[in-house]
Amino acid sequence: MVKILIVEDYASLRQLLKKILHLQFPLTVIEEAADGNEVLKKVDTFLPDLIFMDIKLPGENGIHLTQEIKKDHPEIMIAILTSYDSPEYREAAFKCGANWFIAKGSWKEIEALVKSISSDLGNYTSN
8 A cells, every 4th residue: 555645735735636646546545744844743653655745835845845854764755746847946856855846737647656656566556
């Protein structure tokens, strides 16, 4: 079972992504976080396989959080999921340890990523 943490300050977007992922991958376990403090607590207790990380969050930015998470948990895969698809953000994200950089709304790319990770973990189940 793949464990995913969705880090996004907009509740409606978190819920939409969670719904889409549960429809395509019903065996995934998904947790949510809305800000930097919540993310760091959930990473240590939930230990996700994959984090979808927004860049702009209350009190912290997702790129810095990615760097913090990767220091203690290099095995966790992190996909920056953002509306800010600029070369500067992309470069900073990869420099801080992000595995992917995906534009918000790229549902097919998100689904393909989760399918790939699920297959790698040997437990892909889809409708």
